[in-house]
Amino acid sequence: MVRKVLVLEDEASIRGFIEINLTRAGYEVIEAETGEEALEKLRDNADIRVALLDIMLPGIDGFEVCRRIRATNTRIGIIMLTARSQEMDKVTGLMTGADDYVTKPFSPAELTARVDALFRRAGGAAPEQVGEIRQEPFLLNTRNRTLEKNGQRVKLTQVEYSIMKMFMENPGKALSREEILDTVWGRDYFGEVKIVDVNIRRLRLKIEDNAQNPTYINTVWGYGYKWGF
Numbered sequence: 001m002v003r004k005v006l007v008l009e010d011e012a013s014i015r016g017f018i019e020i021n022l023t024r025a026g027y028e029v030i031e032a033e034t035g036e037e038a039l040e041k042l043r044d045n046a047d048i049r050v051a052l053l054d055i056m057l058p059g060i061d062g063f064e065v066c067r068r069i070r071a072t073n074t075r076i077g078i079i080m081l082t083a084r085s086q087e088m089d090k091v092t093g094l095m096t097g098a099d100d101y102v103t104k105p106f107s108p109a110e111l112t113a114r115v116d117a118l119f120r121r122a123g124g125a126a127p128e129q130v131g132e133i134r135q136e137p138f139l140l141n142t143r144n145r146t147l148e149k150n151g152q153r154v155k156l157t158q159v160e161y162s163i164m165k166m167f168m169e170n171p172g173k174a175l176s177r178e179e180i181l182d183t184v185w186g187r188d189y190f191g192e193v194k195i196v197d198v199n200i201r202r203l204r205l206k207i208e209d210n211a212q213n214p215t216y217i218n219t220v221w222g223y224g225y226k227w228g229f
């Protein structure tokens with residue numbers, strides 16, 4: 001199976017570094033220098049499973065590229081390439097629909113581990129046996145990996161879907177951030193638990209009646225979250 005990754009980065013040296021390392025790890029790398037070019041290459045290569053997006057670019061920036069990808073594609077895995085000086089970019093990137101971020105400068109091992117983890121989630125896994133989990137007003141279809149609320153489809157990213165599945169399989173149970181991180185991102189994930197909070201914040205906006213006063217995803221202070229009824 002061809003494992004295609006899109007790399008959007010305007011700096012040739014960084015793009016080359018990523019290309020060499022991902023190729024060595026067995027990926028086919030599709031390169032783009034601008035956001036416009038990246039969107040075009042995504043249209044031409046429907047089988048790209050993971051995209052790495054730099055943020056500071058000539059023309060449209062990485063956040064806008066992420067938004068435009070997510071408008072039509074919830075399955076692709078998206079990793080933002082952020083600079084160390086841009087702490088807020090991580091959160092902004094995740095709020096625009098990214099699954100993960102890597103801070104420059106990063107090591108080849110870190111980069112490859114992140115891409116591997118996302119690649120496994122972004123559609124690599126075999127379809128599951130059990131068809132659906134119903135907890136009114138929610139219906140989670142584990143075959144199509146979709147969620148409905150009151151019969152209406154809620155568009156989720158793969159990460160959001162995995163979190164919802166974990167919640168719905170564990171109703172009423174307090175889940176620690178670390179537990180969620182291990183289950184959803186994998187034990188080999190290098191990142192910080194903060195990523196859990198950011199994804200939950202985004203998920204609440206999608207599934208709660210009022211995200212300011214959540215009733216489904218409850219915070220367990222100092223610990224994690226509980227799928228509560």
Ligand code: CA
Nearest residue numbers: 010054056057
């Ligand atoms: Ca750049």
